[in-house]
Amino acid sequence: xxxxxxxxxxxxxxxxxxxxxxxxxxxxxxxxxxxxxxxxxxxxxxxxxxxxxxxxxxxxxxxxxxxxxxxxxxxxxxxxxxxxxxxxxxxxxxxxxxxxxxxxxxxxxxxxxxxxxxxxxxxxxxxxxxxxxxxxxxxxxxxxxxxxxxxxxxxxxxxxxxxxxxxxxxxxxxxxxxxxxxxxxxxxxxxxxxxxxxxxxxxxxxxxxxxxxxxxxxxxxxxxxxxxxxxxxxxxxxxxxxxxxxxxxxxxxxxxxxxxxxxxxxxxxxxxxxxxxxxxxxxxxxxxxxxxxxxxxxxxxxxxxxxxxxxxxxxxxxxxxxxxxxxxxxxxxxxxxxxxxxxxxxxxxxxxxxxxxxxxxxxxxxxxxxxxxxxxxxxxxxxxxxxxxxxxxxxxxxxxxxxxxxxxxxxxxxxxxxxxxxxxxxxxxxxxxxxxxxxxxxxxxxxxxxxxxxxxxxxxxxxxxxxxxxxxxxxxxxxxxxxxxxxxxxxxxxxxxxxxxxxxxxxxxxxxxxx
Numbered sequence: 438x439x440x441x442x443x444x445x446x447x448x449x450x451x452x453x454x455x456x457x458x459x460x461x462x463x464x465x466x467x468x469x470x471x472x473x474x475x476x477x478x479x480x481x482x483x484x485x486x487x488x489x490x491x492x493x494x495x496x497x498x499x500x501x502x503x504x505x506x507x508x509x510x511x512x513x514x515x516x517x518x519x520x521x522x523x524x525x526x527x528x529x530x531x532x533x534x535x536x537x538x539x540x541x542x543x544x545x546x547x548x549x550x551x552x553x554x555x556x557x558x559x560x561x562x563x564x565x566x567x568x569x570x571x572x573x574x575x576x577x578x579x580x581x582x583x584x585x586x587x588x589x590x591x592x593x594x595x596x597x598x599x600x601x602x603x604x605x606x607x608x609x610x611x612x613x614x615x616x617x618x619x620x621x622x623x624x625x626x627x628x629x630x631x632x633x634x635x636x637x638x639x640x641x642x643x644x645x646x647x648x649x650x651x652x653x654x655x656x657x658x659x660x661x662x663x664x665x666x667x668x669x670x671x672x673x674x675x676x677x678x679x680x681x682x683x684x685x686x687x688x689x690x691x692x693x694x695x696x697x698x699x700x701x702x703x704x705x706x707x708x709x710x711x712x713x714x715x716x717x718x719x720x721x722x723x724x725x726x727x728x729x730x731x732x733x734x735x736x737x738x739x740x741x742x743x744x745x746x747x748x749x750x751x752x753x754x755x756x757x758x759x760x761x762x763x764x765x766x767x768x769x770x771x772x773x774x775x776x777x778x779x780x781x782x783x784x785x786x787x788x789x790x791x792x793x794x795x796x797x798x799x800x801x802x803x804x805x806x807x808x809x810x811x812x813x814x815x816x817x818x819x820x821x822x823x824x825x826x827x828x829x830x831x832x833x834x835x836x837x838x839x840x841x842x843x844x845x846x847x848x849x850x851x852x853x854x855x856x857x858x859x860x861x862x863x864x865x866x867x868x869x870x871x872x873x874x875x876x877x878x879x880x881x882x883x884x885x886x887x888x889x890x891x892x893x894x895x896x897x898x899x900x901x902x903x904x905x906x907x908x909x910x911x912x913x914x915x916x917x918x919x920x921x922x923x924x925x926x927x928x929x930x931x932x933x934x935x936x937x938x939x940x941x942x943x944x945x946x947x948x949x950x951x952x
Contacts, residue, residue: 445535449547462877463558465884466505470498470562472891491569496642498563499580502556503635505883506588507616509552512879514595515608517544518677520876522603527677537673541666545596552588556581572642579641579650586655586662587634591616593665600669601676606782610725613774614732621736632657711796711806715813719782729820733767740767761835765828771821773860779814780864781878783807785871788946797947851921858928859890865935872942893927896920
């Protein structure tokens, strides 16, 4: 590398090391590990047949790390180049003589090193799982190699989409779609299952693992990462070349005879201008709307065909019976992901683009601004919502869900309500964090919400533990119901507090804008 390239890499690493967000994430991960140790110890005490609390503890930590790495790729890795494009500083950096290779190494390697250090900082604490029993040091090291190899692949995948896209939101959306497609293929096509890190991690954490530290899954993920890096390097000049130096380029308006192109290219603003702005500038417009349908139908086809017909050899009628469940869970997955994304961009895009002042001076109340922005976001949710509703009604019509009132149904509905409240609370945390930090909003929100959820769950876990010791079956059931009610009430209070804090934070940001 030339000297300017090395200087840029050192500067980026130094700035990342000084950022308070990294220290906050390390602290939150340490808190999560501490609670995971306590949870594993309590679970081993409650369950008589459980004799491996160390294995349970490390399984929880490894799963959190895998989810964390995926979110890290979507929220942070995908901004490596697009953050320079959005601030219009990429051309200035290239004028210093930095080559495309040096730019990718400087921006991409710094993000990867930050993520890798965050994961490796847990290693001394997770070695305690060997002391707790049920897992060996070799399994712990192999699991961390799988996680880092998976991170390397996602880092370079997001780096390619960061080069390809003009905005961070587009790069994150493409990265998310690619991750979902990757796991749909690797989870259902038997030939590709060897590169699935979740399947390999489950195998490594099984009893009696005697494989190698660096296995085929890790090697294939590293090779895929190198492939995406070379793809980003080869396309860097093409997708980062600017058309002009601040001069707007005149484009010829073409009157297409096809209606679909009229909808996409020549649509006028809606009556609710803020809803139109939210739909097109935050949600991606009709292009992302149609792409969402295409991606969900593609995932549905791959799941049904490979997962239920070819790989498992089921008959077509059995495959058709699985379609409602696939529709429902695909719709739920995409619906949740889009809600999280829209929450992170509710006011965050205006705050950091410094356009919030122009919106606030409109002659409408803050509540109407929020409502109109939610209307624009609701249109983006229609593809996933349609899958969710159709799948739900098809499952009801199949008659496989018992509708009679029973103890199990009450507990099931209680847990569903609890998870809905958890998700709503998480959305409030995302909105609040989007007003406080510019990058890694979803990652920090995920860690903060996880820690608060663990704190809220302490009373319920204590009641279940007490009930399992000396209150018998019925006493334990009553204490479990009480713990669920306490958790529901705690989340309702947490949501109200988060709503108040988010509103106060937004008003403070508006006042700082000079309003």
